[in-house]
Amino acid sequence: MxxxxxxxxxxxxxxxxxxxxxxxxxxxxxxxxxxxxxxxxxxxxxxxxxxxxxxxxxxxxxxxxxxxxxxxxxxxxxxxxxxxxxxxxxxxxxxxxxxxxxxxxxxxxxxxxxxxxxxxxxxxxxxxxxxxxxxxxxxxxxxxxxxxxxxxxxxxxxKLVKWCPSTPHCGNAIRKVRDDGGEVECSCGHQFCFNCLGESHSPCSCLMWKLWTKKCEDESESVTWLTIHTRMCPKCSKPVHKTVGCNLVTCICGQYFCWLCGGATGSAHTWTSISGHDCGRYKEDKVRQTERAKRDSDRYAHYLHQYKSHTDSSKQEDELRKIVREKAALVTLKTKDSAFKTMDWAINGADLLFRSRKILSKSYPFAFYMFGEELFKDEMSDEDREIKKNLFENQQQQLTGNIETLSKILNVSFDEYSSDELKKMRGETRDIGLVVNKVCKLMYECIENDLLGTTQDGINHSISPYRSEGIEKAVEFLC
Missing domain, CATH: 3.30.40.10 (Zinc/RING finger domain, C3HC4 (zinc finger))
Structure with a gap:
């Protein structure tokens, strides 16, 4: 205080x-x-x-x-x-x-x-x-x-000073050095968005991240699955899952009904029709709605899988940072080569790996909303959306490949390496680190200029700027 x-x-x-x-x-x-x-x-x-x-x-x-x-x-x-x-x-x-x-x-x-x-x-x-x-x-x-x-x-x-939202609360109030509404790191190690106080979520905007976290937590996704894969029995209202190709299904209560429209029917049918039953336009609309719901669900599942996979990797690479520091300390203690009395290159490489992996993981929720219809439906034509999506996915692939290469370089027992092996590893780490940094920077430029920058609503989706040195260290006030 x-x-x-x-x-x-x-x-x-x-x-x-x-x-x-x-x-x-x-x-x-x-x-x-x-x-x-x-x-x-x-x-x-x-x-x-x-x-x-x-x-x-x-x-x-x-x-x-x-x-x-x-x-x-x-x-x-x-x-x-x-x-x-x-x-x-x-x-x-x-x-x-x-x-x-x-x-x-x-x-x-x-x-x-x-x-x-x-x-x-x-x-x-x-x-x-x-x-x-x-x-x-x-x-x-x-x-x-x-x-x-x-x-x-x-x-x-x-607006330049806020309480650190860490849990449990560290007791720090922190002041942001730059007035750009970006992400900061408290002295307790907690990184967060200075605007919404949520976890650091760049390159997602605050609104995108809010929608994404709610969607991930929302149990309605299971309801969506039931909507896609089941029909309600017109008699007992229990969900029925179809396991064979025939569109005439039978509920455990004994009621026959049409899978396409959900209407009650008799049991007589052929491969092409059900006796005394005609689906009509309403059922066609239902089919289209079902297909649309399935397409949306599959799309969400794709982005969720990528997001979770890279998020899991970032947690492992956070542990790797600690391991790299320990190994670097061992090298500096036992080496006789003055060139390795400092191992900052290894520590910096592990930090870059962790930061870039987090960026990659958050880029999938960004893509989910950027190229979906929830936020920017009227901002792009279908053709323009596809072109921009392919451009962004190419950058994601480039970043993924280089991150995996950097991860492979650092996931070794380099504390047992000879001087020549360490020199080779140092060169590889620095080279691939430069590439990762460049690709991250290009991705942010693409988002700011070619994606959000071309939309009328882009001003409401500002993102924290990319910094090669990492998230800004805030000035803290101990309370």
Whole structure:
């Protein structure tokens, strides 16, 4: 918490000195502008101090303090009209009420979690109360709670600072260095998307990833399978699975019905027709719907299989990173060759393998939605969609092949290698690493320019940029 307080204080001082305002005023301004100092100063320069203060609920002019010469005063909240001036408190907006009413007002707001912007009690007055006055009038326990809320507002209202969503929670609030809404890594090792706080999912957009995870978790996929492969008996309504080619099926309840349309029939039939039964147009529509559902299910199964396969591989390669580090440490300890006193090339290669495999696994949910009809149905013609799909699949194949090659190079007992064998492995690791990095970069350029960049809705599907050095390490505040 101390580091959060220090970071918050640094920003407060900057605003206080630049605008010549009190700390409570600077805090109210920063909370209103979500701790974005640049935006705050831009409004100040463009519109002036009066407009800046008014937008944040601050009084532009200092109203005179309560006259202590007046012996008795009235509170318009509790209607007490025989109060000493010491029992009254006025805010910068000019409204004054008794301390007991203020205290009750502040207590309610703090307990409701509205500490950041407690407004004046006066009717239609939106002025924000001075935080120093709030601290003075509430009890010590509430004052501590109030201050904690104010400190946490630096995280809750700041688009560049967020709590790490790790489970269990590591207790870190982290600040993003780049304002690009990309992916970050906390000092606890947890990597996540700074926009949606989900796991790192590039090259999927946040919406794609949200839809994909919901689809994977949704039990309706089993319902889809039943829709495709079974029919409901028209008599007992139980699902029936057809195991032979004839379209006349019999339920265990004894009811005969047509597999094509689901209508009840008698038992007499030939290979081409069922006696006294004609499916008609409705059944043809049902067949088309069934075929469409089966095609969609098969398509989903393909992308899901690829996604899961590469996700499983990425978990194994995360373990490989640890193994490579251990082997690299052994090599540096026992080698007499000065060229291998550092094994960064092996460690970097394992890290690249892990990162690129994760990218490859997430590229399949991206392709599922990019070339499907759920998000971009009207954005591409069928011909254009097929061309772009083939282009992207070629890049996926290139990336897959090079990743497998890098994995094969690193999955060896190189801690037992001779110097010559290590030199050969180092060259191969660096060479294939350059290729993997290049293919990843080209895939992202394709997504940003040739795929999402050509759609009208692409602006709503921004993706985290590719970085050859890996996911950005965030600045953390230990709490």
């Amino acid at each position: 101390e580091s959060l307080v220090a970071a918050q204080k640094e920003v407060l001082v900057r605003v206080m000195e630049s605008l010549s305002v009190k700390e409570s005023q600077a805090r109210t301004l920063l909370i209103h502008y979500q701790w974005n100092v640049d935006n705050l100063f831009a409004v100040y320069i463009d519109r002036g101090k009066d407009s800046l203060f008014k937008s944040a609920g601050l009084s532009v002019f200092d109203h005179p303090s309560l006259s202590k010469s007046r012996k008795k005063m009235a509170c318009d909240i509790c209607m007490e009209d025989d109060l000493p001036s010491q029992a009254m408190t006025g805010m910068e907006c000019g409204h004054s009420f008794c301390n007991d009413c203020w205290k009750e007002h502040f207590t309610i707001k703090i307990n409701e979690g509205q500490s950041k912007r407690i407004a004046c009690m006066a009717h239609k007055c939106n002025a924000i109360c001075d935080v120093d006055v709030v601290r003075t009038l509430v009890c010590a326990e509430l004052a501590e709670k109030f201050d904690r809320f104010l400190v946490e507002s630096y995280v809750d209202d700041n």
